[in-house]
Amino acid sequence: MRAVRPGDDHLADLMRAAQAGHPEAYLELLETITPILRRVIRRQPFFAGFEEVEDLLQDVLLSVHAVRHTFDPGRPFMPWLLAIVRNRLADAARRRARTSAHEWVVDDLDVTFPASNANSGGEGYGDPEALQHAIEGLPTGQRQAIQLLKLRQLSLKEAAAASGMTVGALKVATHRAMMTLRRLLTAK
Amino acid sequence: MARPTADLVRQLAANSAAVQPLPRPWLRTAAWLVVCLLYLVLLDVAWPHEAPYKPIDGRFVVEQIAALATGVAAAIAAFASIVPGYSRRLALASFLPLALWLVVLGQSCAREWSSSLLPPMLSHWGCFPATIIAGLVPAMAMLVMLRRGAPIAPRLTTALAGLAVASLANVGIRFVHPFDASLIVLAWHVVAMFGVIGLATIFGNRLFTWRDVTDHV
Numbered sequence: 001m002r003a004v005r006p007g008d009d010h011l012a013d014l015m016r017a018a019q020a021g022h023p024e025a026y027l028e029l030l031e032t033i034t035p036i037l038r039r040v041i042r043r044q045p046f047f048a049g050f051e052e053v054e055d056l057l058q059d060v061l062l063s064v065h066a067v068r069h070t071f072d073p074g075r076p077f078m079p080w081l082l083a084i085v086r087n088r089l090a091d092a093a094r095r096r097a098r099t100s101a102h103e104w105v106v107d108d109l110d111v112t113f114p115a116s117n118a119n120s121g122g123e124g125y126g127d128p129e130a131l132q133h134a135i136e137g138l139p140t141g142q143r144q145a146i147q148l149l150k151l152r153q154l155s156l157k158e159a160a161a162a163s164g165m166t167v168g169a170l171k172v173a174t175h176r177a178m179m180t181l182r183r184l185l186t187a188k
Numbered sequence: 189m190a191r192p193t194a195d196l197v198r199q200l201a202a203n204s205a206a207v208q209p210l211p212r213p214w215l216r217t218a219a220w221l222v223v224c225l226l227y228l229v230l231l232d233v234a235w236p237h238e239a240p241y242k243p244i245d246g247r248f249v250v251e252q253i254a255a256l257a258t259g260v261a262a263a264i265a266a267f268a269s270i271v272p273g274y275s276r277r278l279a280l281a282s283f284l285p286l287a288l289w290l291v292v293l294g295q296s297c298a299r300e301w302s303s304s305l306l307p308p309m310l311s312h313w314g315c316f317p318a319t320i321i322a323g324l325v326p327a328m329a330m331l332v333m334l335r336r337g338a339p340i341a342p343r344l345t346t347a348l349a350g351l352a353v354a355s356l357a358n359v360g361i362r363f364v365h366p367f368d369a370s371l372i373v374l375a376w377h378v379v380a381m382f383g384v385i386g387l388a389t390i391f392g393n394r395l396f397t398w399r400d401v402t403d404h405v
Binding site for chain 1: 193196197198200201202204206207208209210212247270271272273336337338339340342398399
């Protein structure tokens with residue numbers, strides 16, 4: 001069934017009631033004009049995405065709300081509404097033009113710099129077995145710190161609660177363990 | 189998009205207090221004129237008169253009526269420009285009296301230029317700040333009244349407001365002006381007027397912006 005387009009007189013009546021402080025009339029008015037506004041905005045070539053259309057629609061609705069006292073009860077409603085829509089669309093188009101003027105479209109590059117050090121890819125240590133042995137050879141406190149903080153990824157607070165060590169002692173133990181591991185593994 | 193549009197609609201409706209519709213542009217112009225005339229009368233009483241008035245002739249009357257008509261037409265157009273739905277062609281209505289005013293001034297200037305009645309220009313530089321002082325209250329009243337509207341054409345609104353204020357200030361200051369010299373009027377008053385219009389047009393976008401109502405919904 002095709003929807004009947006609301007008449008201007010009916011919309012003007014609703015707006016007059018809204019100005020007099022009747023929320024039901026205002027709700028009906030806003031619910032009636034929302035799909036009309038959405039259609040008008042969708043027709044603009046600039047605003048295609050759903051979120052963009054809804055953002056602009058909400059912008060228009062907020063503007064209508066802010067200046068609803070400027071509606072002259074003796075004049076038609078739609079020219080009043082469409083003048084606001086045109087203004088908000090023009091503002092949005094200007095904002096968009098300003099933003100796009102400062103944006104650069106670039107390819108999704110795989111690397112940041114050509115230097116090999118900058119493109120390590122974040123791989124793990126090459127010899128996990130040697131790393132496991134080195135961790136097992138650490139003093140108890142340092143080993144426990146590495147296992148809790150680095151392998152189980154606990155927070156300092158959680159690791160302190162699990163190990164019974166203070167946060168400061170955990171930090172010191174982790175630092176010493178990392179120094180020892182670096183020394184042991186790079187020496188090989 | 190912070191929230192679904194349907195939620196926003198419900199919130200707007202729930203927060204819709206009664207509002208007083210703005211009076212029609214011509215009614216608001218009348219209210220503004222009352223404020224301006226009271227101020228200009230006070231200014232006339234307080235202003236030190238350096239010399240007696242020149243006798244009022246027909247040219248002076250036409251010039252003043254044209255300036256007043258320019259101010260009134262520009263004020264109506266300015267108040268209409270903040271109400272969505274009014275045609276912007278209303279702004280054209282102020283062009284006719286403005287043209288008449290400038291033509292009358294121009295004719296008088298040409299006559300004075302060719303005669304020996306030309307008064308010393310720089311000795312009357314005080315006309316410039318006098319026009320600004322005469323326009324202060326009309327400008328502030330106009331600004332306060334216009335900011336209640338919708339900023340759909342801020343540059344046009346400020347240009348028309350500047351024209352209205354400057355025209356009315358000219359009318360007011362011409363009654364306390366010691367000399368009836370059109371060249372001085374043209375040089376100081378009209379230059380001041382277009383200066384005000386130019387500044388108002390440049391800064392119009394900053395004077396009139398959309399109110400943020402998101403805090404109230």
